Amino acid sequence: MNAALFSQAVASGITNGSVYALIGLGLAVVFKGARIINVTQGEFAVVGALMAVLCLQRLGWPYPAAMAAGVASGALTGLFIDWAFVRPMLRRGANEESFLLLTIGLAFTLSAAALYFGGRSAHLLPALGGEGIVELGAATVRTHALWLVAIAAVVVLALRWFYRHTLLGLSITAASSDAPGAATVGVDVAACRRLTFLLGGGLGAIAGILVTPLTAMNYHMGIALTLKGFAAAILGGLVNPFGAIVGGLVLGLVESLALVVFPSGYKEVVAMALLILIMLLMPYGILGRAGRVGG
Template sequence: MTTTLFIQSLLAGLTNGFVYGLIGLGISVIFRGTRVVNAMQGDFALVAGIAACLALDWLGLPIAVGFLGGIIAGALVGWAVELLLIRPTQARGGSEDSLLLVTLGGAFAVSAAALLYFGRDSRSMPGFGGNRSLDVFDAAIRVHAVWLIAIAIVVVVALRLFYQRTPLGQSILAASIDPEGAATIGINVPRMRTLTFMLGGAVGGVAGVLVSPLITIHYEMGLLLTLKGFTAAIVGGLGNPFGAIMGGLLLGLVEAMAIVFVSSGYKDVIAMSLLILIMIAMPNGLLGRRGRVGG
């Protein structure tokens, strides 16, 4: 194996890892704020990718505007899911299992709707920098992939500051830690849960618009992204949104090394097997304990 191939694999693993981490981040944000395991997170990304693609193809909008429209679409889907699926189920005393099944059914519904209205064919979307690439020690990485990594880091930092420094972020945490206590001091708990789903939808939308130029948009991509993101969230500690990024990077790098040293056909098997061993050694995830401290 050459050094160039190794570096190329590392770059691909980092890029994929940040995508998985963003999906896992959205899952963890929603779980932390509502205690709901959302099986639709990848479909938020799917809707965002489709919305951005349509904005660019049909309306001819600039890439940045189209991407912003996709992120807004993801947030709106999150709002609709909480209002139309989660809230009625909770009002009828639905269990955590019921909420998981509701979101799983919603994921299949979104995929079916994408197949019906968007079609079976895959579609590509331009990214920042077009198809231009940068050389990194003789390895190549697309300019858009660099943008993806940079924007993902900004999202993580901004989300941490949002929870720690803003009254709204602190209200969301208070509503998730002690709903009854939060209500007694005037916090609108249902509204905080809706905002949590919108925030998770927006994070999924960021992942969707960033990954769409690197892979083709397909009606089945939502389920695959959900599985990868869920793995990242579990490994990082489901209650800790920021651990999801670490879990995603670990997953992406393990996949990349599996392709180099074994075979691309076994990358998922090797990655999942190693991550199972990690979970046996650390059942709460890499940062699970830290995620529980302070909510």
Template sequence: MTSSLLIQALIAGVTNGFVYALVGMGLAVIFKGSHVINAAQGDCAVIGAITAVLLLSQAGVPYLPAVLAGGVAGALICAAIDILLVRRMKRRGAGEEAYLLLTIGVALTLSAALLFFLGRASYSLPALGGDRVFVWRDAVLIEHAAWLVGGGLALTAGLQLFYRHTALGLSMMAASIDAEGAATIGIDVRRMRTLSFAMGGLLGAFAGILVAPLVAMDYHVGMSLTLKGFAAAILGGLTNPLGAVVGGLTIALLEAFAISFVSSSYKDVIAFSLLIVIMIVLPNGMLGRAGRVGG
């Protein structure tokens, strides 16, 4: 394996890793705040990206407002899942498996809605930096990939600061750790749960928006993003949103090296087979039991 091929694999792995990480962080934020696994996370990412594309290309909205609107769209969809569906099921004492079936149904419904209203067309955003590339030792880095990694780092740091240093973030942490105790000191636990859904949707939508210049979005991309994001979240510790970064980078690097050493046809088989081994050896995730309570 040449050094240029190794560098190219690292670039691809880190780039894809932050996409998986953001989807996984969104899943972990929602699970941490509600104990619900949101199987529609990837579809929220797709809808956020397509919203930005349509506003930019058909409504003439400038790039930044279109991107922000796409993020809001993802947040609103996930918040609606909680307000319209999860709350009703909680009042009826539904079990955790019922919520998983619910969100799987929502994911299929959103995918079908995209197919019905938009057809099989694919949607892409213009790349930040246009077609500029950087070449080092025959390895190529597209400028937008650098923006994607930078955006992923910024969102990760922002999430950490939000949970640790804002009153709202601390309230959401308290409600997720001890709902009854949080309620006794005046925290609206139901509102915190809805905000967790909204924040998870926002992170998912930004993942879709950041990857849309590199991978075209359509009605069936959502499930693939959900699976990779869920694997990232599990690998990092499902109750620790920041652990999803470790999980996402691990999965993407395994995929990239599988492509380089073997074949792109077997990347998912090799990556997920190695993930099974990792989870057998490290059942509490790569950060261990202590890492599962991070936020």
């Protein structure tokens, strides 16, 4: 492997890994706040991207307004799921397996809705920064990829600040760690859970909007994004949302480097095989036991 090819693979891996990290972050946020594995996380990306396409191409909205509408649609979809399905099931004492089955069913439902409203065609959004490219050492990177990584980093830092330095963020952390104890000191546990679904939906939509200028979005991409995000979250430690960032970047790099060494048809096999090996050697995730407590 020459230096140019290696550099290009690393750049591609960081770009893809940033998308996986945002999906995994949203999934881990919901799990941390509600103890629910949200299989609909990738569908939030589809909903957000298709809403942005609709507002931009059919309604003629300015691009920033279309992107904001896409993020809002993902966030509101997450909020609706909590209100219409999660809250009633909690009142009936549903267990974790029931919620997993619920989100699987909702994932197929959202995919079908995307097919109905968006059709079978794949959709693209304009690239941020146009079609420009930047030379980074031996690698050639699209300007949009740099925007993607930068926006993902800002989102992660903003979310980390929110959790650690705002009363609402600290309340969510307290409610996720000890719901009965948090309730006794006045924390609205149900409101904190709703906010985690709102955040999860928004994060998924951001990931979908950012990736759509690079990879055309269609109705059946949600499950693939969910699987990549889930792998990222597991690698980083599912109970630590920010561990998903590390997991997503590792997954993206492994995929890109596998593509350099092996034929493209083996990319997924090699990447997942290496991830299995990592989990066998580090069953608590890349960050270990200490990382599972963080976030």
